[in-house]
Amino acid sequence: xxTNNEIEKLRESEERYRTxxxxxxxxIFVVDAESGxxxxxxxxxxxxxxxxxxxxxxxxxxxxxxxxxxxxxxxLFDTAVREERGRRTSMHFVRPDGGRVTLDVTxxxxxxxxxxxxxxxxxxxxxxxxxxxxxxxxxxxYERLLDSLPVGLGIRAAINATPKIEFxxxxxxxxxxxxxxxxxxxxxxxxRADMDEQPRIxxxxxxxxxxxxxxxxxxxxxxxxxxxxxxxxxxxxxxIVQDFTRRRQLEDDLEQVNRTLEARVQExxxxxxxxxxxxxxxxxxxxxxxxxxxxxxxxxxxxGALTSNNDLFIRAIVRLKKLLDTSEVTSDAAMKERFDRIxxxxxxxxxxxxxxxxxxxxxxxxxxxxxxxxxxxxDRVDIRDGxxxxxxxxxxELKNRVxxxxxxxxxxxxxxxxxxxxxxxMNLLVNASHAIKDKGVITIRTALEGGWVVVEISDTxxxxxxxxxxxxxxxxxxxxxxxVGTGLGLSIVHQIIQDHGGKILVTSKPxxxxxxxxxxxxR
Amino acid sequence: xxxxSNTDAGRSGTIVIVDDEEMVLTSLRSFLTLETDYxxxxxxxxxxxxxxxxANDIDVVMSDYLMPEMDGIxxxxxxxxxxxxxxxxxxxxxxxxxxxxxxxxxxxxxxxxEKPWDxxxxxxxxxxxxxxxxxxxxxxxxxxxxxxxxxxxxxxxxEIVKTFV
Numbered sequence: 001x002x003t004n005n006e007i008e009k010l011r012e013s014e015e016r017y018r019t020x021x022x023x024x025x026x027x028i029f030v031v032d033a034e035s036g037x038x039x040x041x042x043x044x045x046x047x048x049x050x051x052x053x054x055x056x057x058x059x060x061x062x063x064x065x066x067x068x069x070x071x072x073x074x075x076l077f078d079t080a081v082r083e084e085r086g087r088r089t090s091m092h093f094v095r096p097d098g099g100r101v102t103l104d105v106t107x108x109x110x111x112x113x114x115x116x117x118x119x120x121x122x123x124x125x126x127x128x129x130x131x132x133x134x135x136x137x138x139x140x141x142y143e144r145l146l147d148s149l150p151v152g153l154g155i156r157a158a159i160n161a162t163p164k165i166e167f168x169x170x171x172x173x174x175x176x177x178x179x180x181x182x183x184x185x186x187x188x189x190x191x192r193a194d195m196d197e198q199p200r201i202x203x204x205x206x207x208x209x210x211x212x213x214x215x216x217x218x219x220x221x222x223x224x225x226x227x228x229x230x231x232x233x234x235x236x237x238x239x240i241v242q243d244f245t246r247r248r249q250l251e252d253d254l255e256q257v258n259r260t261l262e263a264r265v266q267e268x269x270x271x272x273x274x275x276x277x278x279x280x281x282x283x284x285x286x287x288x289x290x291x292x293x294x295x296x297x298x299x300x301x302x303x304g305a306l307t308s309n310n311d312l313f314i315r316a317i318v319r320l321k322k323l324l325d326t327s328e329v330t331s332d333a334a335m336k337e338r339f340d341r342i343x344x345x346x347x348x349x350x351x352x353x354x355x356x357x358x359x360x361x362x363x364x365x366x367x368x369x370x371x372x373x374x375x376x377x378x379d380r381v382d383i384r385d386g387x388x389x390x391x392x393x394x395x396x397e398l399k400n401r402v403x404x405x406x407x408x409x410x411x412x413x414x415x416x417x418x419x420x421x422x423x424x425x426m427n428l429l430v431n432a433s434h435a436i437k438d439k440g441v442i443t444i445r446t447a448l449e450g451g452w453v454v455v456e457i458s459d460t461x462x463x464x465x466x467x468x469x470x471x472x473x474x475x476x477x478x479x480x481x482x483x484v485g486t487g488l489g490l491s492i493v494h495q496i497i498q499d500h501g502g503k504i505l506v507t508s509k510p511x512x513x514x515x516x517x518x519x520x521x522x523r
Numbered sequence: 524x525x526x527x528s529n530t531d532a533g534r535s536g537t538i539v540i541v542d543d544e545e546m547v548l549t550s551l552r553s554f555l556t557l558e559t560d561y562x563x564x565x566x567x568x569x570x571x572x573x574x575x576x577x578a579n580d581i582d583v584v585m586s587d588y589l590m591p592e593m594d595g596i597x598x599x600x601x602x603x604x605x606x607x608x609x610x611x612x613x614x615x616x617x618x619x620x621x622x623x624x625x626x627x628x629x630x631x632x633x634x635x636x637e638k639p640w641d642x643x644x645x646x647x648x649x650x651x652x653x654x655x656x657x658x659x660x661x662x663x664x665x666x667x668x669x670x671x672x673x674x675x676x677x678x679x680x681x682e683i684v685k686t687f688v
Contacts, residue, residue, distance in 0.1 A: 297589060300616030304638035305546040311642040312554045319557075361639055 026123045031061045033081050033109060033116035036074075038064075048122065050096025061120055066094045080107035080118050090125060101126045147171065152241035154188055157234065165189060166230070172241055175221070188221075188241055212244060220248040278495055292367050299364050307357040313350045317343055366392035380413040383421055383455065383520075384446055390425040397433040402442055409447035414520055420496045421520075427489045428457045428516050435461025435514060452502075452519040463510035472506065536582035536653045540565040541572045541598060542614070543590045547638075551585075554642055561649070569598040577605055583652040585636075588615035588623065596626040603630060608659045610652035614638060 021028050027045035029038050041049075041056045049056065049064055056064070062073030069092050079087055086108035093103045104125040110117050146153050152172030157164045168188070176188050208226035215221075224240040321343060330336040366389040391404060398404060432442045440460040447454045464472060473494040497504045502520040538561045542548050548565040555563050564581070566572035569592060576584065584602050586595040599611040610633035615623060627635055633655065634648045 297616040300638040301544050301547060301587075304614075304616065304640055305544070305550040307639045308550040308554055308642055312550070312557060315642075316557060357639065 024121075026121045029056075029061055029064070029120045029122070031077065031118040031120060033118050036060045036062070036077055036118075039117065045122070048093075048095070048124070061118070064093075065091060066100075068092070076105065076107055077118060077120075080109050080120075081116070084109045091122075093122070102129050104128070143169075152176075152188060152239075152243075154239045154241065155230075156189060156237045156239070157230075166236060175241060175243055178219075188239070212248075214248070218245065220244040274495060277491060296364050296368055299360065303357065303360055303364070307354070307361075310350050310353040310357060313346065314354070317346055317350070362392060366390075378415055378417055380415050381418045381421075382411070382413045383416070383418075383453065384408050384411065386418055386422040387425055387444060387446075387455070390422050390429060394426065394429050394433065397430060398442070401438070402433055402436055402440055405441055405443040407443060407445040409445070411446050411448050411453045412522055414453050414522060416500055416520065417496075421500070424493045424496050424518065425455075425457075427493050431489065432457055432459035432461060432514070432516075435459050435463070437462060440513075448522060449519075451522050453522045455518045455520075456515055457518075458513060458515040460513045463512055463514055464506070464508040465510055469506065469508060473504075535560045536656070537562045537564065537580065538649065539572055539576060539581050539584045541567075541569050541585070541590070541595070542587040543567055543592075544587070547587065547614075551645075554645075555649075558642075558646060559649070561653075569593040569595075569601075572598070573601055573605070576602055576609075581606070581609060582656045583610050583612065583633075583649060585612040585614055585649075588613055588626075596630055599630045599632065608656065608663070610634075610655050612636060612648060612652065614640060 021040075021042045024042060025044060027048040028042045029045055030040035031037065032039050037058050038056050038061050041053060045056070046053060060074075061077055062070050065073040072089075072091060076087065076089060076091075086106060088104060088106045091103050091105045093101050095101055102125040104123040106121045106123075108119050110119055146167075147170035149169060149171055152175045153167070153169040154165065154172050155167040157166055172188055208224055210222060210224045213221045213223060220243075222242040222244045224242075226238050227235055228238055230236045324330045324336075324339055324343075330339055391398075429442065436442070436459055442460075443456075443458045445454075445456040445458070472490050474491060494504055497518055497520070500520055502518060505517045505519075506514065507517075508514040538555070540548060540551055540563060542551075542565075545567065548567065552563045552565050555561050564572075564575060564579075566575065569586065569590060572584075572586075575581075584599070586598050588595040590598075595613050595615065599613065602609060602611060611630065612634045613623070613627070613632055614636045616638035623635060626632075633652055636645065636648065
């Protein structure tokens with residue numbers, strides 16, 4: 001029974017085995033290891049070869065392959081027998097319809113009931129090959145795609161001591177394929193070493209971070225680094241590199257242009273402010289000019305009448321005296337005495353009147369010559385005349401308080417705008433007078449020094465503090481308190497002297513006084 | 524000036540003075556009356572002065588520059604039209620010398636005097652003006668005499684020709 005049972009079991013086992021072989025999708029050939037001829041073939045084998053079972057069984061297994069593959073088939077079989085272990089290879093095969101396909105052929109030596117057999121399993125690999133080709137094409141496509149990117153792309157394996165470069169696209173290679181980089185051995189993943197400054201780092205919204213790397217050779221790269229998991233679920237570092245050299249250069253240029261522009265704007269603003277000051281000054285002078293013209297006319301008419309009348313008095317008294325000398329009225333000594341007293345007192349006052357008239361006339365003339373109404377254009381003048389006119393006008397400031405010492409050296413007439421130069425003298429003289437708190441001296445010196453007409457106005461006033469000295473020619477700077485000065489006086493002085501091609505220098509000692517030195521080209 | 528100079532021939536004649544300020548006219552009139560024998564005709568209005576000049580024989584005219592109705596330059600230009608031989612003087616308190624000089628050239632002034640004026644200068648200028656006027660008159664007279672003589676000569680010439688031909 002037991003034998004029967006065993007036989008039964010064996011039979012069942014063989015049945016299962018046979019069914020499995022029959023059911024298999026792969027073509028399976030059972031080959032006698034000694035002869036190499038096929039003993040058994042399953043259904044798939046018949047379909048694959050397109051032959052009847054009688055046509056297969058008994059034939060050497062390698063003869064199933066096309067002629068050009070038979071040697072390899074034979075070798076495959078021999079190897080399987082010799083090495084007693086499985087081996088897999090790809091073989092060409094011609095299907096019954098004439099189509100050539102690739103087979104994955106696996107051969108293995110087995111022992112079955114003491115008998116050596118070789119099992120050869122053939123699987124149609126066409127689809128798999130096609131899939132692999134597709135995969136390869138896809139992979140190439142992606143690579144081309146990445147190569148075509150305008151940015152460099154590099155992938156390194158997860159961060160460890162020596163990260164391995166897994167991929168770099170063509171753009172990235174080209175970027176660092178320059179003579180400069182090669183010369184200094186710079187590569188994209190090691191370029192940090194050659195940086196001449198700290199990278200500018202910015203963390204972006206999506207968690208990647210960007211940094212700008214500037215090489216000593218001037219090249220600038222923007223690195224954007226992010227992390228992704230690779231096919232093996234390992235972290236790797238994806239670096240996108242953009243050449244920022246040109247852009248950085250442009251930005252730098254732009255910055256430079258901006259700075260230049262800003263400087264130019266400031267310059268223009270300053271010029272405009274100066275022009276404005278000048279204009280305001282010119283307007284002031286013009287209105288002063290017409291004012292002076294009006295005042296001169298208004299004063300001169302009654303003054304003319306007064307001086308003429310006074311002159312008439314003087315002449316009349318002379319005649320009267322002559323008449324009286326020959327008249328009988330004055331033969332009486334007492335009477336003559338009384339007449340003389342009256343006439344003498346009239347003489348006295350008419351002489352005072354004459355002096356007073358002269359003085360009014362001088363003031364009006366000074367005013368006129370100060371404003372130079374008759375000469376608002378460039379003219380050759382002796383600036384000592386201007387100094388004198390101006391002194392007449394500021395005499396009320398100086399009277400009994402400030403002594404004016406004139407040390408006029410010989411100077412030639414110079415080409416200038418006399419009214420502007422007088423304005424300068426006016427400002428300097430008034431300032432000097434204000435600097436003298438109680439009593440003091442203003443010394444005016446003129447000289448010709450090597451092609452320059454020099455005018456020095458010195459005072460014995462309070463002087464200018466050292467920290468203030470550099471600012472005194474700035475427009476709007478004043479020490480006189482709001483409402484007293486405009487702060488424009490000295491800036492106008494400076495401007496006028498500059499316009500005349502001259503220089504103005506100031507030296508001052510607090511407590512001792514100040515000297516303004518004007519140098520004008522004598523030409 | 525001495526009393527004897529009153530008889531000076533150069534100190535007689537008619538002078539017309541125009542100024543919109545009465546005080547100037549009074550001063551000038553008084554002074555000239557004291558010092559000269561000129562007949563002084565003074566006017567506050569240039570137009571009235573023109574009427575007088577048109578109707579009377581005068582020797583010198585002197586005018587202010589700035590006047591409301593008609594300025595001194597326009598006035599003297601009118602005088603030049605009526606009596607070109609009369610010396611024209613402007614007396615001004617106006618300070619714009621450039622304009623004044625331009626005006627002088629335009630109107631052909633004899634003299635330009637600034638206010639306040641000097642009486643001695645004024646006397647000399649007026650006397651020179653009068654002298655010029657007198658000489659001009661004399662010249663005119665001579666020209667007329669020459670013309671008359673020429674006319675006579677012409678007549679004589681004709682008669683001679685008539686007689687001999």
